[in-house]
Amino acid sequence: MEGALPGMSSLLSGLGPGEVRSVLDLGPASGPSLRVYSGFARWVRFANLPGRMGSGEGRDRMLGPLPSSPGPPYDLILAWNALDDLVPELQSQVVQRIVEVSAPSARLHALFDASGRRTASPMRFSLLDPGRMLLEPVGPPRPRGPQLLPGGVESILEPFHVLRGFSLKTGFREYLAVRRSK
Amino acid sequence: MWKKDEGGGKVSATKGAKAEPVRRKAPASDSGPAATIGQSISIRGDVTGEEDLIIQGKVEGSVDLQEHSLTIGPHGEVTADISGRVVAVEGRVEGDVVAEERAVLKGSAWVKGDVAAPSVIIEDGARFVGSIDMGEGTENGSRKRPKSSHAGSAGAGRRPGTPGDAEAQNGAKGSDGTPESEGKRVHAGG
Numbered sequence: 218m219e220g221a222l223p224g225m226s227s228l229l230s231g232l233g234p235g236e237v238r239s240v241l242d243l244g245p246a247s248g249p250s251l252r253v254y255s256g257f258a259r260w261v262r263f264a265n266l267p268g269r270m271g272s273g274e275g276r277d278r279m280l281g282p283l284p285s286s287p288g289p290p291y292d293l294i295l296a297w298n299a300l301d302d303l304v305p306e307l308q309s310q311v312v313q314r315i316v317e318v319s320a321p322s323a324r325l326h327a328l329f330d331a332s333g334r335r336t337a338s339p340m341r342f343s344l345l346d347p348g349r350m351l352l353e354p355v356g357p358p359r360p361r362g363p364q365l366l367p368g369g370v371e372s373i374l375e376p377f378h379v380l381r382g383f384s385l386k387t388g389f390r391e392y393l394a395v396r397r398s399k
Numbered sequence: 400m401w402k403k404d405e406g407g408g409k410v411s412a413t414k415g416a417k418a419e420p421v422r423r424k425a426p427a428s429d430s431g432p433a434a435t436i437g438q439s440i441s442i443r444g445d446v447t448g449e450e451d452l453i454i455q456g457k458v459e460g461s462v463d464l465q466e467h468s469l470t471i472g473p474h475g476e477v478t479a480d481i482s483g484r485v486v487a488v489e490g491r492v493e494g495d496v497v498a499e500e501r502a503v504l505k506g507s508a509w510v511k512g513d514v515a516a517p518s519v520i521i522e523d524g525a526r527f528v529g530s531i532d533m534g535e536g537t538e539n540g541s542r543k544r545p546k547s548s549h550a551g552s553a554g555a556g557r558r559p560g561t562p563g564d565a566e567a568q569n570g571a572k573g574s575d576g577t578p579e580s581e582g583k584r585v586h587a588g589g
Binding site: 246247248255258259260261262265284286287288 | 521529530533534
């Protein structure tokens with residue numbers, strides 16, 4: 218299934234030259250996404266957070282450090298819906314791990330399920346172009362936690378400050394945030 | 400087995416044995432089929448050459464083909480840093496991949512290591528854990544080449560301290576212990 222990403226489109230179209238050089242994608246490696254990133258970034262890392270967290274009982278274990286950038290600290294982090302799928306303690310922990318490897322003014326893009334569904338399949342995302350994504354289910358549906366409202370998302374993403382949110386036809390809500398110095 | 404061995408360089412292909420650096424020089428006019436390390440061959444040491452090479456066997460150490468193409472075939476298993484002008488991976492590589500022109504991770508590829516090339520292609524089904532550097536080269540104009548395994552312990556493989564190692568220590572694998580990836584056939588970078 219394909220879906221629009223208006224927030225991502227506005228984020229990427231507004232980038233100045235050299236503004237984003239290093240990208241951290243929390244999903245598994247994706248050729249289409251890499252093609253988009255190559256338009257503005259030199260360094261790309263796919264962290265495959267869902268793969269690292271595993272599934273079932275093991276998925277709630279503590280998360281180690283995220284891989285650091287092979288170049289400068291990450292300017293852009295694409296979390297997809299990796300945070301949405303975690304228990305609250307792990308959500309905050311992942312954000313802190315992101316902070317450890319990101320630039321002081323890094324941008325964060327994240328998706329949260331706003332469909333109200335009680336079950337959902339884990340999804341794999343690819344960026345087909347700056348404003349369009351490909352969503353592919355990669356497993357059977359499983360129970361979902363309570364839906365997060367925008368205020369809750371803002372709290373989870375701290376110290377990233379939510380700039381904009383977009384409701385998508387795919388049932389997700391798209392958030393753009395920027396890291397702010399304390 | 401080694402094929403097309405007209406280069407006259409020293410070739411060591413003893414199964415499981417430590418090999419001296421392998422250097423084969425092809426005639427300047429050579430444009431024939433690539434040399435092949437066959438499926439039953441294991442090499443431990445440094446492989447260098449001045450012609451295209453296909454690896455279907457096992458190599459542990461380093462592979463540096465300079466301005467020539469290197470293909471890790473579907474049966475190839477390489478635990479080494481590898482480099483060439485164009486590097487295509489269909490098999491298994493644990494080590495850094497450096498290509499002067501283009502690196503291609505085919506759909507059957509399993510790669511754990513960092514990839515550096517102006518153009519990087521990840522095909523649908525490829526499994527990859529590591530970072531990608533799509534710069535045009537290093538500051539002095541050429542990319543970092545594999546370290547000779549003879550500079551340190553034999554069978555260099557991954558160097559300690561690279562991002563890939565940190566990821567590996569953190570369990571950055573799929574649940575089946577392999578790099579996870581996907582992606583359509585695309586062309587990224589230069």
